[in-house]
């Protein structure tokens with residue numbers, strides 16, 4: 001149990017100005033839809049309606065792609081890298097200036113704790129724009145030959161787990177390389193992308209360089225299949241990624257996919273256990289486990305399994321679940337009723353398949369979408385909770401005896417996005433890192449992100465890299 005209670009410390013929502021309805025951001029202006037309908041977006045922590053946004057139709061998408069093309073053929077492609085970088089620096093600085101507003105808006109729209117949106121998401125958004133602003137006038141030296149050319153118009157479709165951060169991962173490198181973009185945020189989290197539209201206006205970005213079309217999956221499909229698009233970048237489920245790859249086949253479009261994961265977080269018997277516990281908590285309970293690279297499978301060496309689990313359970317009783325806007329909240333709301341159903345369904349299957357379910361005592365708010373931090377022990381590799389991406393605050397615990405067994409179990413997944421290793425031996429870290437089939441391997445830490453570091457997957461976790469110098473390649477004609 002917590003040693004003491006914290007007084008409520010809610011951040012005020014009054015800093016954000018959510019309009020009752022929004023249009024689409026096309027050609028530098030907010031415009032009404034031509035053939036799009038409107039739908040409501042809700043606060044997942046309260047189920048209150050926040051605003052009405054457009055589900056852009058084919059004609060709306062067509063108009064956005066035309067605006068991006070006009071901007072590409074017009075002012076944007078004539079700008080020097082130095083001038084493009086000035087715009088990117090400007091966007092970065094405005095994100096910093098408006099960081100409190102953006103963090104509050106993100107927490108209201110997504111359900112994530114303000115501590116995370118304020119200390120992780122929004123600072124990383126600014127860092128991405130700063131980082132790629134630095135590349136815009138140095139592309140000749142990026143290792144892709146002299147004077148590398150942009151691709152043209154990029155269609156970018158992003159998910160709901162890190163709405164503004166995924167926008168930054170997509171837009172910053174695209175613009176740095178001289179492309180223009182049409183971005184579709186996820187159906188349940190459109191508001192920070194619309195706030196970013198306002199930031200583009202504030203930065204005097206030439207009209208049409210960034211266009212934002214809200215909507216659901218159908219809008220995403222129309223956008224990525226649009227013949228006027230040169231490049232598609234998608235982050236989301238493996239299933240939709242597959243559909244997109246199929247529809248791109250045989251076209252001239254370039255494609256990058258960042259899909260699901262089922263990462264192993266491997267703890268050896270010589271690991272500092274208290275630090276490992278913090279890393280496990282950060283690995284699976286950060287952002288309610290709505291993280292593609294979440295450490296959702298804990299692989300612990302048998303000799304320390306009981307000790308580690310006892311410490312982990314003790315630590316989990318101190319996590320505070322509740323109001324995302326409270327600065328002391330560790331676990332916020334599940335993003336949607338649909339996602340909550342999926343987490344409930346897979347957890348139920350975990351029980352029926354014979355794994356042992358445990359959650360700390362935890363009162364769930366009456367309204368909104370909530371799920372307690374949950375640990376499954378006695379999990380075997382054939383269990384669905386060990387194989388499928390749950391995308392929620394649910395940890396599956398497996399054990400191993402030897403490093404070879406750890407590698408075999410860690411790699412026994414169709415995914416390959418990330419992995420973690422906890423040991424005090426540097427040589428073992430390197431031995432493991434060479435054998436783990438994962439795009440990112442963290443050692444004695446987990447879920448650390450940096451714009452200078454490439455991120456992406458193996459196998460069904462997708463292809464292409466985002467971030468770092470590698471992230472430029474996806475937006476250059478190389």
Ligand code: NDP
Pocket residue numbers: 157158159160161184185186187188215216217218219220221222224235236237238240241243244258259260261291292339342389390391
């Ligand atoms: P999706 O893959 O459906 O959503 C990702 C984005 O793609 C959203 O903007 C979505 O729009 C859009 N989209 C949906 N269908 C299409 C399509 N046919 N063509 C183009 N774009 C499309 O993920 P969900 O939100 O449905 O989540 C389902 C599961 O996927 C989760 O439970 C989780 O396991 C996994 N997931 C993984 C993520 C990751 O980063 N690896 C991120 C999000 C989800 P819309 O929001 O309107 O559906």
